[in-house]
Amino acid sequence: MGEVAIAACHVPLWGVKNTQQKPSKISRRLEQSWREAVPVRIQHEGAPGEPLDGIVLDVSAEWTLIARLRDGAYLDGYSAIRTADISAVRPDDRFLPFLKAQRNWPPARPTHPIDLGSAQGVVRGxxxxxxxxxxxxxxxxxxxxxxxxxxxxxxxxxxxxxxxxxxxxxxxxxxxxxxxxxxxxxxxxxxxxxxxxxxxxxxxxxxxxxxxxxxx
Amino acid sequence: MPLWGVPKSSHSRKKIARRLSRSQTECIPVEIVDRFSDGETRTGLVLALGEDWILLQSIRDAGFYDGYAILRRKDIRRVRLRDTFVPYLREHREWPPPLPAGEINLASAATILADVARIASVFIFAEERRRPGAVWLGTPVEWDARAMWIVMINPDCTWEDGAREALFTNLTQVEFGDDYSRAVHAVAGPMPAWGSEPSEDPASE
Missing domain, CATH: 2.30.30 (SH3 type barrels.)
Structure with a gap:
């Protein structure tokens, strides 16, 4: 008694395991996020231990463009990361009902297109x-x-x-x-x-x- | 994100008290490092100072209000006054920030939880001495002199069956009115009807 069980606890976003998924699984999940606007948590080498939450807007072999989510539930700008840096992707549809009720859903692509073929294209875009x-x-x-x-x-x-x-x-x-x-x-x-x-x-x-x- | 939050030795109790007090009286945001946060800072503006607890307007991303936080003074290790973004806040937000919708008596964990429960339909709380890094989210249904029974919302945004006992003595932090709990509560919906009969052993699992 007096113990609040761990089962119901909300662990901060960075509490997820840092594992390396198979490339086929990563690309399947990125594509699913892109096709169906499923929020995902992306672990990447660019900033280990600090996963990105978002919806995939575009993927190339070189770069991936993400509509960012903060607190899992609020759109917050964009990130482009190197596709090869992605070590794990996990779908997280907990806040989909909340997101879908927002005026800015589904997330719009950036106004000007971004060439995801290279760092040059990403920075320019x-x-x-x-x-x-x-x-x-x-x-x-x-x-x-x-x-x-x-x-x-x-x-x-x-x-x-x-x-x-x-x-x-x-x-x-x-x-x-x-x-x-x-x-x-x-x-x-x-x-x-x-x-x-x-x-x-x-x-x-x-x-x-x-x-x-x-x-x- | 911030490069300036490198953990260092603790500030003296006197310095901490002085800075918290200046934050409140002069409306200067503070960056707070507590002994559980692993050097990570929390930004806010002190709205009220109790003997053992403080009430903060939480500030995220340098310039956005994100609900309120109540912290235990004895857990605070470092406080830095930082007026960098005050001009931005003055121009873009209500300044000084509004107080919570009702008064909060910071005398004890029991008075805090009772008042927060009146103001917010759900709140976040932490028991960091027991479970560093974990927080719970829920709404209280019963309490006595030493504990509260709280119906929790799970991380998957569903209400848990039954209530769990949370001892006042274990409490280290409370947050409410923030974006995260608002989203979780919105998805979970209203709390399922709670019977008025006393629960025999709700926390057993």
Missing amino acids: ALDNAPVLGFYRSTAPSGGFWIARGIAVVEPHWWYLTISPEGTWDEGDERARIDEVSRVDFLTDYISVLQESAGSPPEDSVMVTRPAGAAR
Whole structure:
């Protein structure tokens, strides 16, 4: 007596086992999520121990686009992750009745299409939809997450200006290889607060995209 | 997500008390690390300070209100005042944030649960000394001087049969009015009719 049984407990989202599923199972479940708008919890190497909840909007062999869910039940922007980084996918339809009752259901694709064939396509496509992105870099120690405004994409690099966790523009843009990007978030609540807090970007950081080798 | 929440040594009780009090009087959000959270921070604004418990407006994603949390003071290890997003909150939200729909007496776990039960149709609670990382969600149906009997909603969003006893002495945290419990409750629907006859041994399983 006096023991609240564990059976009814709500474990935080990160309490799931980190297992490696077979690629065939992963792709079957991603496809089911995409076809039937089934929410899934996705374990991925980009941020181990921090699964993504969402609905798959598009899958390619290289990248997967997800309409994100927070608390399992509220749409919250988009994430693109490398398909090869996905280690497990679990359907989670608990909140489907709640989601279906929302005005924004089913989740819409981003306004501008995103080419999931490469990191370049993903970064460019995400920037077409939102000037400020959140992203992880595969070369950074795990947990390295930046929020930044894209300034220029000149393959194989891109330039960006970061927003600090204090919600202010950092000084000076940075350059990185675009294929180091391992996950891109955009139009999430958190990014919107940081972007809004930072205000207008410095004038010289206007987004310019041009194909590799093109003259300015 | 945040890179700034690296766990460090505990703040002194005095410093914790001073900062919690400034959060309340000057409307400055705080980041709180408690001894169960493994360095993960909780962001909120102190709305009320009791001797042993505090009431927080929970803030998620830097700029969105997400219900209320009641924490035990003795579990709090670190408090950081952080006014970074106050201009955003002022501009986009009700500021200062509204108090809960009814008064909450922070004197004891028993008074807190009784008041929360009046305000919220379901609430989340934790017994972290016994089960770190786990929370339960439910609505109380009976109580006495030392415990409450709570009908739980399972993680699959269905009401459990029968009520379970939760001792006041085990309580470490309460949350209500948050998005998660709102969604779980919406899917579970209203609690099934609960008989008025005293339950003999509802927690047995």
